[in-house]
Amino acid sequence: AQSVAQPEDQVNVAEGNPLTVKCTYSVSGNPYLFWYVQYPNRGLQFLLKYITGDNLVKGSYGFEAEFNKSQTSFHLKKPSALVSDSALYFCAVRDSNYQLIWGAGTKLIIKP
């Protein structure tokens, strides 16, 4: 079955520290992978995506994600967290019907 897992409901990081938000996937064929962010009372905003090419993808607001085919993972990372990064983060993968399968989301809390 095609699926996306975000194993952590919440991640707490001190401001200035590196952050990682985890995502693993299961899909047939080559994966198209996405990260979105949702701030309170807002819709989802696109951060970055992997389709092909370099395994390290750079996106908006200083975020990056590393595609690891052997571990079927696409973890979101940032070298130095900001308080303003606090939000809900969603990982998604395109399925064989060209639609997105979404993770349940990870709440990221950055403490000053």
Place this chain on the structure above:
Amino acid sequence: ETGVTQTPRHLVMGMTNKKSLKCEQHLGHNAMYWYKQSAKKPLELMFVYSLEERVENNSVPSRFSPECPNSSHLFLHLHTLQPEDSALYLCASSPSDRSGETQYFGPGTRLLVL
């Protein structure tokens, strides 16, 4: 931020009411989507329209009825809803419904069914 707009932003309705959610995209996209977002759950894809034709209907109850009069507008007509339908309803658009196209989301309509 203003590429996809949704109205109303908040809606409270009784189970016997009829209401409609509206979505408009100003991005020149050909595909539009309705999603349901409930707390701590993955987004649920409800409907997909491509070039004004419905291409996906994920077993959504008939009390939800979509309408896509043109490629820029998408409606979700609601009637005889249940309290469990209370959620954030998100509209999105993308250049097409194929390949690795990025979807762009509106701010959502927060729906409460009493």
